[in-house]
Amino acid sequence: MGKFYITTPIYYVNSDPHVGSAYTTIAADVLARWNRLKKNDVFFLTGTDEHGQKVQEAAEKEGINPKEFVDKIAKKFKISFNLINSSHDNFIRTTNKEHEEEVKKILQELFDKKFIYKGNYEAYYCVGCEQYLTESDLVDGKCHIHRTKPELRKEEAYLFKLSKFQDKLTKLIESGEFNILPLERRNEVLSFLKTGLRDISISRLKEKVHWGIELPFDKNHTCFVWVDALWNYITGLKEKKQFDKFWPPDIQLMAKDILRVHATIWSALLLATENKLPKTLFIHGYFTIDGHKMSKSLGNSISPNYMVEQYGSDALRYFLMRNIPFGQDGDFSESLLVERLNNELANDLGNLVSRVLTLTEKNFENGLKKSEIDKKLSSKLDIKKIDSHIENLELHNALNEIWRFINECNKYVNEEKIWESKGEQLNSQLYTLLESIRIISILVSPFLPQTSGRIFNQLQQNCESLEEANFGLIEEYKVKKSDVLFKKIEQEKDTKPTQKKTSKFEDIDLRVGEIKAIKDHPNADKLYIILVDLGKYNADKTIQIVSGLKLHYKKEDLLGQKIIIVANLENSVIRGVESSGMLLAIEDNKNNLSLLTASKSILGSKAYIDKPDEKAVNEIKFNEFKSIRLITKNNKIYYNQKPLKTDKEDIFLDKEMPDNLIVE
């Protein structure tokens, strides 16, 4: 059996752990656990990067010394990684003594070998920011924050001869000896190498950045990021006396922001010190949150701890690994997570275990003996395919393949009507199903370690290798059913279960109306009272609607607008004022609101999808209306993939909005 060394980046401790660091760590954990199943010797390293100016500043801001500060945050990372069930073999911190000593040794070696030399760090300095700017901070040569021209400043620094390694690195990457995946990332690095490598500074003056490792050959400087942080992959092994056994890394996972540093500086440092290069760098994608970029200003970053508390670590792990094709950018959405938890974990897997165990307990109280395997079911499992998906780092496809088999098991129970079977046939069928569940439990264990353990508990078995994923291994089952594996989460859109009647589009009567008058609601800050003319549909008078538009529209902008009204909505009283209908609008998650409008249509005309349907419609309740999913697309409204329209035009939004929002 081989060895397998996998690393995550070490995470910078200037902020709390977020879902991005959890994602990388979970992916690495899955690969580590899969390799342990295959009986490879595994070392899985993660940790925190704790030096540098930003940490120094963050600590000052909190009025504590940097050491206290990094201890606090590092602890948070450890807790967070325990919550997501990471099985790392070492959690390295760059403030560990051993790490600092090791880095000093390497710096001295590089200095002695003349890979490090004294020179100048030269860059633009913004007086307003009180710091050096990077080229990406510059807009038209000016500081993007202060809009001033920065001055070119020089300070003494030590430089690393990165330029020397350009050709060698290019060759190693082109030959595939040093592998970078996915392909576009490799291209990116190659094209960057083509533009030429410059030497880089690896130190800062100690008077400016004191929170760092001192250069062994010059006490006025501290080591600047690269050598310090990157070397963790080596000291992380050396701390545990495992370097000789595990070097080099088989896979180093990271997000794309640090790819270049790894592909150039990190590998050059290894070449300079005559260490082997990692076999593969794998670059995974970025997240969007509900379709929006994750950013501090939007305040939409997601705490993995919260997700674990809400849904459990396995659900989070499953969602991240299943929903996002590994290596591509993906979207994180809580409602999608719940959907997958309910459908795939609870319904498909959880229910399968539950129904099979109940049947076993009912019929084989004193144990179920080994019997013939029904090939009809066992032949549907393709473990080689699952393994090759994982070896190719297609984790989402591996899960897909496992679930295909889970569905086959459910289908088998139905088609064979196991609950009607008797005697030897029943014995054989249930034995096949129990073996299937046992094998499934092995296969999902890298992804869902907790769930896998709970399934084994119920089966009263324990398997820890892929070799055991074979039918016919267990001589006798004495199962013990316990609680459900996954509790389902009620999504908000599902209203009370008693109200099983789901409404159809035909149940709502949508009409074009014109806003004739607007008053402030006497008893509410956000509400308008709007009088709407529905033309011939309600010829004798206008109807009165209370609507929460006040924060979004001025009165003069609304007056005369032709809008869409739910005309048959049950009347209600909102803060003391009667409202007999509602107007349709779309709201995104940033509080932008847009009206559904139909400027060319006749007042009182019907809005419909297929053809106008003039039959009398009953009043509907608000909840019934809410169960109808009208969604946005290209600034129009769709129901069941068909556009909402009147006889004159398609209904459109008066402001641009993203697709797939639900009308409310």
Place this chain on the structure above:
RNA sequence: GCCUCGAUAGUUUAGUCUGGCAGAACCCUAGUUUCAUGAGCUAGUGAUCGCCGGUUCAAAUCCGGCUCGAGGCACCA
């Protein structure tokens, strides 16, 4: 501006390397079932595979052009 990658059903996607009936899941609709978690199973609706052209008996797949989107173009951990 230069370079790289991507675009498949309302949504998430498989298939593209190596051309051969465009597969799946969610949602929606209908039916069926009672062993099981308001679960399961069956069926149906829904895709001119971003657009235009070329090669070919045959193109989602190969080639050329275009549109849109994402990313890279160094000291930011």
